[in-house]
Amino acid sequence: MSQEKREKIAVDKLDPKFKDQVAQERGGEMIVRCFACGTCSASCPVRQANDRFNPRRIIHMVLLGLKDEVLSDDFVWLCAGCFSCQERCPQGVKIGDLMTALRNIAVREGHIHPSFTAQMNLLGKAGRLMEIGDFENKKRGRFKLPPIQQDAAEVRTLLEKCGVLQPEEVQDRGGG
């Protein structure tokens, strides 16, 4: 951590309202309680594996108003969602939920991670992340497991309703 590159923060580019925006997002409500103890980073298995991910630093960046830096960098996508930090945070910040809130904001501002675009398209097409067709059902049969009929229609409708998928995108697929 001591070796992190020190960059200048341009005060005039800070967005002091960013923390309020985050606090209004489901899961982000508790962010202003953070007193930067670092229990989250010390508990984080991803942090141990990759020092680009540092939950305390991300929270601090949000509180400072470094909106573009937080939302456009892919480090918000590195959280594994394990909740180790969330269980241990002495201030009840709910850091795992907070990371989800930051991702939701990032998505709305046009910064979705490509792996999630692919996953959402798959859900719209199959209703599940791993497709089940004849091959899978045949294999299931060999283990005396009942076949599964995948049906994506309702999932697709709901994802479209929330704007996760665009209707026309799906119509194209339906035609082909």
Next chain:
Amino acid sequence: MRATLEKDKKLEYALFLGCTVPVRGMNYETSARQVAQKLGIALVDKEGFSCCGFPVQSVNKHAALLLAARNLSLAEEAGLDICVLCSACGVNLSEANHAFQSDPDLLSRINADLKAVGKSYSGKTKVKHFVRILYEEVGLDQLRKHIRQPLSGLAVAPFYGCHYLKPAEIHDRFEDPEDPKSLEQLIEITGAQALYHSSRISCCGGGVLGIDEPTAQKVAKMTLDSAKATGADALVLQCGTCDVMLEVSQKKIGKTFEVEYNLPVVYYPQLLGLAMGISPEELGFALNRVGSREFLERVQSLPIG
């Protein structure tokens, strides 16, 4: 002591398979079904279940809750609670219930959206992980009565994974997430010894697999290292995603870091099933990828009784 199975208490659940287990964890699914059948737990297959919604939360939390509500409503319609095999399905469905309970306005908005697919949800469906059902609803005393071939002499490393326990608030704090005991106790009733290792409550790394594979591999390596160091005959787990990291990716991780793990990985219902006298074939051992032949030979070699 947790509740034990009473003579007239009928355990019946809608079996919620999610995405990973019915495709990549057929050994988990088949062993859970076998064990359930022997224990008198009815697992009902309900048409129409989809992805639980967990992967959607990163993109749109409301949509994740909505997909959860759709699945929960299908079980509610059938008058059944849900049994999950995947811990991530468990956390997403339970979190939705938790959110709806504490925020009736949210549930109204969800129901307004569910109209688009002709469904509604009142919040009644309870969600439990299969292993937690074994622990809480069947109970250790009752399980002990079903042990036919104790695995005495076998020593295994338990792995809880994240979402079986955490967030604890979502799981009614049924166990201390920092010092859980259920999996060790469940292992010990089979006659096997549960070995302590420092990563037993760690993350498998699966959550970042799609984002950054080298990072996911490093996270998984910490668990493989700590489990391997115990000299365990196998690692025992209870989630399809954990299996993808710790078993399916084990060789690849070993290659990356130049370590040879060759650590068998078994699902808890497979271990319990062996102790209950169910055959390895019926428990889907043909699909275990790492050292299952050696593991089964080891089980065969155990002194009987």
